[in-house]
Amino acid sequence: ESYICVPRVVMGMKAHHFSSSSKDSREKYMMLHHVTSIPDHSLCIVSAGEFDCRADEGIFRAVSSHKYPSIEDGVNITVSQYITGLSEISKSRNIHFAIHTTIPPPPIICLRVRSPPQKIIHK
Secondary structure: OOOOOOOOOOOOOOHHHHOOOOOOOHHHHHHHHHHHOOOOOOEEEEOOOOHHHOOOOHHHHHHHOOOOOOHHHHHHHHHHHHHHHHHHHHHHHOOEEEEOOOOOOOOOOOOOOOOOOOOOOOO
């Protein structure tokens, strides 16, 4: 069986945007807009969650602002809401989802680099 893959990108999309409890945002609006353009009975590959795992965003930020009591709770709740949100979309549009997991990049360590050494001229 052959498939045609048509990318639908939402910059900044987090797994928690799939939750019905997430507030309206540009990312959630764009994601829902893209979903309406997918024909019924389609297979849709979804990749979200990388931003949720970054050290300065998502779950870590939510734990530090006391939205979740621990990182483990934040992960469990976010994943549960992600799967529930995809399931609701799947049922309403009869779309089948394949989840492509992603790994966040390591934290970037900024080092101050000195200017290159001066050339030494030997006489």
